[in-house]
Amino acid sequence: MKATGHREFLAGLIRLHVLHHAVDGEFYGNWMIEELREHGYRIGPGTLYPMLHALERKGYLRSRSEDTGRRARRHYRATRKGRGALAVAKTKVRELLAELDGKR
Numbered sequence: 001m002k003a004t005g006h007r008e009f010l011a012g013l014i015r016l017h018v019l020h021h022a023v024d025g026e027f028y029g030n031w032m033i034e035e036l037r038e039h040g041y042r043i044g045p046g047t048l049y050p051m052l053h054a055l056e057r058k059g060y061l062r063s064r065s066e067d068t069g070r071r072a073r074r075h076y077r078a079t080r081k082g083r084g085a086l087a088v089a090k091t092k093v094r095e096l097l098a099e100l101d102g103k104r
């Protein structure tokens with residue numbers, strides 16, 4: 001399903017998606033762009049990287065640079081604060097989903 005537009009609502013979901021993978025393990029920017037694309041989110045480096053930097057600045061992610069020979073690649077993963085935020089958000093998402101699905 002394509003998810004273009006509706007930026008205001010989708011931005012939070014994209015951040016949670018990013019956070020989920022950062023808790024799961026490490027990722028790098030281009031991998032995340034592809035991953036989000038597979039889920040129908042069209043997000044370019046000009047949007048993703050500022051988002052990653054902001055999440056890092058706020059303490060949800062940390063990064064390390066890995067030299068792959070030709071160029072350095074930055075890997076991101078969740079901090080303890082990031083894991084906590086995902087846990088809280090998951091509870092909220094489940095609750096919301098139940099309501100959206102009319103189970104409450």
Ligand SMILES: [Zn+2]
Nearest residue numbers: 017021035039
């Ligand atoms: Zn994913």
